[in-house]
Amino acid sequence: MPQIPDTSVADSPRPFLLWVGETRDAELHLARSGLSGLVAVAEAATPAAAVAMGMPGQQSPAITLLAAAVPGGWTLADAVLLSRHWPLTPVVSVATSLIDGRRRSGPALPGVEEVPWTDLPGRVAWWLHDMAAGRPGTLGMPATSRREERIMESAVRVREWSSPQRPRPRISVAAARAGEVECLVDLLSAAGAPVTRRTCGRPPLDEPADVLVWDVSALTPSHLAWLQILTANQPALRVVLLDSFPRGDSTTAALRAGAVAVLARPVSLEALAGTLIRLETAAFALGGEQGRG
Template sequence: MWIGLDCSAEITLARQWLEGVIEITSFPTIASALESVSVAMPAGRSKVGGDHGGATPPLSCPDVILLATDRPGRWTTDDALRLSLAWPLAPLFAVASSLADGRRRSGPPFPGVEEIAWHDLPGRLIRWFSDLDSGYPGSLGLPTTARREDRFLEAPLFSAADHPLRPAVTVVARRPLDLDGLADLLAAAGYPIFTRTLGRPGLEGLAGLVVWDAERIEGGDLEWLRMLAANSPGTAVVILESFPRGDTLTAALWAGAAAVLSRPVGLETLVGTLDRLARRP
């Protein structure tokens, strides 16, 4: 369930990435969403597609509730309480734009609701639903008070035997330490490392998936992306940037990147993003 309007370019991008991957039911306000409480849920899972505006859709308990948070203060503790009372079993998350960066790093704005960065949302949700389909709870099912170590240990991503057909990845970073750490992270999640490169990715001899820790996207990097996309049109490049913003991310996508994530990147976000790209036609 998606609640709120797409009031910023970043929130709009996050919503567009989810469409076609998972089915979304949209409501402009919490009041319109609460009108669906008394409607019986149809057979099967509750990810029902379609944008119903203010109308009442056939939905009782969503798999997850997402609050579009384009600015700090968009939602209150009372809003979260009303939704939790209506759907006590549905995890509740806020999709935060760049305006919430500083607050998110210092802690959640109100108890019981975890904020997910707008650029991390598709990867985390795809990974979480994949875990649910496999019978795992997934770390997004943990309470917001769970420590980082708890989420790390609960994420069922470290058994390569569970994912024997994951594609090889080319790993690129500007610093040797970052290169080794990123390669170890991907290898732990079951991705074979095809090549490792310092600096920028080569224009040929790449795997079908490339993860590039660029630290900060600059003008020269965009030109390099354009040349890489022209030379290897079937290669999906995922860029890690320290502080992704809507304008820089859009520029990177236009230049040929498949996705831009924040650094340091979370394992669920990275694996979910790579799994989505590996399945694309």
């Protein structure tokens, strides 16, 4: 049954997303759950059902998400149907790990950007941030743009993110090799997020930061065990893991061990900056407390 959120407020309607497709798949369920608390989401099983259902206040969705657990779940005709009904709404495809092998060769649907399921909450957070500021951002770039072009465009926008009203979180980074540590520091610097501590190897238990970005390369049981000990010693610490091969089961295990997010390597600047925005938003909603969720 279609799910339609209440987006009405006294002054102006709030933006909402349209999720088209299933959420039973473990990875899609995690991606959909990551949007909770960030933005209202209307759900429909198919593009035809989405077009047929009434939207809140006759609004157009801010973004339409086409979600499928396997390659070829949607066709170009499905994307065209949605675009014709809401011509100003960008359509984005959500890719599960089953699509990893094909994703780098280009989008399956011409003109439709494809986003890995792990990156979706962070990318959406950043896109909404751009929209609220009235900027086009990278969501308006061609779906075939090179990663380097997106990093340059993102860096210009992300530098404008800092808010004088709220202090920026203290951020630490950790990775197995020194080169990976420096790459993370450079990426966070491009995001306007200064790094307070950098560690080559596993992070120490006395981690003083608010947020830890830990590049585990390939997630193993030993990483999960250390993560549990770390978050037990530092319950306010929010840990973002970077994993080369994130899957639904491994990501669920990492979240249960205490991580707040798992992003795919190589991580995009937008996904990382958007994840930091998500964490700020969650902490602000809790009255400044730093909760895990």
